[in-house]
Amino acid sequence: MKYGPLFGICSKCRTPEELIENILQFENAGAHGVVVDLGELDRQYWTFDDFKKILAAGCRVEKYACFYRNKHTQDVSDETRAEHLLAASCAGADIVDIMGDLFDPTEYELTRNPDAINKQKALIAQIKANGATVLMSSHIKQFRPKEDALKYFYAHYERGADISKAVFACTTEEELQESRRTSDELCAKFPIPFVHVCSGEFGSKYQRYETLLNGSLMTFVRLDDNDIQPGVKSALEYLRRHTPWAAAAGRSVCGEFTGKTAVITGAASGMGLLAAREFAAKGAAVLMVDINRESLEPAVKEICDNGGKAFAVTADVRSYADAEKAAATALEKFGRIDYLLCFAGGYEPRCCRSNVPFYEQPIEVIDWGIDVNLKGAVYFARACMPAMIKQKHGVLVCLGSVSGVEGSANGPMYGTSKNGLSQFVKGVALAGAPHNVRAVCVAPGPVLTRKAMAAMKTPLGRAAEPIEVVDFILQLCSDRSSFITGSTHFIDGGYLCNFGR
Numbered sequence: 001m002k003y004g005p006l007f008g009i010c011s012k013c014r015t016p017e018e019l020i021e022n023i024l025q026f027e028n029a030g031a032h033g034v035v036v037d038l039g040e041l042d043r044q045y046w047t048f049d050d051f052k053k054i055l056a057a058g059c060r061v062e063k064y065a066c067f068y069r070n071k072h073t074q075d076v077s078d079e080t081r082a083e084h085l086l087a088a089s090c091a092g093a094d095i096v097d098i099m100g101d102l103f104d105p106t107e108y109e110l111t112r113n114p115d116a117i118n119k120q121k122a123l124i125a126q127i128k129a130n131g132a133t134v135l136m137s138s139h140i141k142q143f144r145p146k147e148d149a150l151k152y153f154y155a156h157y158e159r160g161a162d163i164s165k166a167v168f169a170c171t172t173e174e175e176l177q178e179s180r181r182t183s184d185e186l187c188a189k190f191p192i193p194f195v196h197v198c199s200g201e202f203g204s205k206y207q208r209y210e211t212l213l214n215g216s217l218m219t220f221v222r223l224d225d226n227d228i229q230p231g232v233k234s235a236l237e238y239l240r241r242h243t244p245w246a247a248a249a250g251r252s253v254c255g256e257f258t259g260k261t262a263v264i265t266g267a268a269s270g271m272g273l274l275a276a277r278e279f280a281a282k283g284a285a286v287l288m289v290d291i292n293r294e295s296l297e298p299a300v301k302e303i304c305d306n307g308g309k310a311f312a313v314t315a316d317v318r319s320y321a322d323a324e325k326a327a328a329t330a331l332e333k334f335g336r337i338d339y340l341l342c343f344a345g346g347y348e349p350r351c352c353r354s355n356v357p358f359y360e361q362p363i364e365v366i367d368w369g370i371d372v373n374l375k376g377a378v379y380f381a382r383a384c385m386p387a388m389i390k391q392k393h394g395v396l397v398c399l400g401s402v403s404g405v406e407g408s409a410n411g412p413m414y415g416t417s418k419n420g421l422s423q424f425v426k427g428v429a430l431a432g433a434p435h436n437v438r439a440v441c442v443a444p445g446p447v448l449t450r451k452a453m454a455a456m457k458t459p460l461g462r463a464a465e466p467i468e469v470v471d472f473i474l475q476l477c478s479d480r481s482s483f484i485t486g487s488t489h490f491i492d493g494g495y496l497c498n499f500g501r
């Protein structure tokens, strides 16, 4: 069994601003794409620049552009419609919908006129050349037995469409059964992806969720449930309940963090990189921040190649300007910031190659220790928190350490900073609590991001695997941990149990 993504239908948007807001609402609710009817805009906005602005909004959702015939575009010629669809394909639409009767309006939206078909074929070729996917649609809105229904799909295919969509209706149980047979046949034999929608009183009532599972490429959703389409949240919930295998397979469409964004510092290596992979696999968009551009870029590419959403920002966490730039980029690219994970850090004697006692240390080493480990997290929290407050949802995770409890003669700023982070999250927890923003500190013992850590023994007789720490962080970010804030969590194999003896 397979299922496709959820496409939110934007409606009643007369201005680009309204449409952009609607797109972002769907994106934030967890939809995977949006249907944008450009013909619904007031006419002064039928311009390439306005299309471009609209189609650039919401970079986590695919844009499906159409220009249907409706009440206020009745006087618009199909040639003009075609021009706007072509413009949309240049302006960033991922999918462009060509009506099956474009250039020759017919009652059931499928022309048989050879001239019109030739024009459609030429338009399809141009849109494909612009890099967009062509979907051909027919809104029949009546019942058709299987053999007749299939003719619509095959006509779209023969004209060169990449995806075929046909909307029928069912008014009886028998018609619904027949429509299921049509879906089965399409699944078994149809050569391109299809969208088989069945509306009508009976179809809507009994089949509203079936397009989620009947092999259709996509399912159309609204922001809230209505009689014809499910709301995006209930459709996601339905998928979760009916397709547990999908979550197990790590499909982001059902991921726990779908629709959320994580900003991760220190994401080019170690636990930061692993956290970025895990968040992306569970559906979050990840903004990956690191000072090390060379390692960051392939890390981001790897996540994107695996179907995740990731974007790189090279930044030094010691710079507040860089922190602001990262926060602004996350908002611009992904529209929100739900999780801030501050992994950037390190033990200054190792990172600065200075193995002398504190009283002999160059001031640069001391600065590095405190600025990267403590101020870096403080700066990023300051830059990202306003977005979390506005959304009324956010979690800050700082990486502390058992060294925040122990002393170190050669690296006292490391322990001081890690201890400081335990204190810092308390203040952030208090400031964020009225706005549903939580803050926690995770303080590991030795973690095998470096082989050398294996030498640091714990009562469990070993150091932690990085995933053991990252899994715990995922759990803390999840709403399953919604009552946890202001606390420091040691994850150290019992390392501190002997402390002070």
Ligand SMILES: NC(=O)c1ccc[n+]([C@@H]2O[C@H](COP(=O)([O-])OP(=O)(O)OC[C@H]3O[C@@H](n4cnc5c(N)ncnc54)[C@H](O)[C@@H]3O)[C@@H](O)[C@H]2O)c1
Pocket (backbone or CB within 6 Å): 265, 266, 267, 268, 269, 270, 271, 272, 289, 290, 291, 292, 315, 316, 317, 318, 342, 343, 344, 345, 346, 347, 372, 399, 400, 401, 402, 443, 444, 445, 446, 447, 448, 449, 450, 453
């Ligand atoms: N590995 C352990 O045993 C262990 C134990 C306790 C706590 N921690 C803490 O966990 C975090 C991650 O540890 P790890 O072992 O995965 O680290 P790591 O060294 O693999 O990764 C740290 C990352 O931070 C980046 N970074 C360093 N300075 C930066 C700066 N100024 N701006 C932006 N990025 C910068 C590095 O380029 C690197 O990619 C650290 O804060 C560390 O102190 C680690």
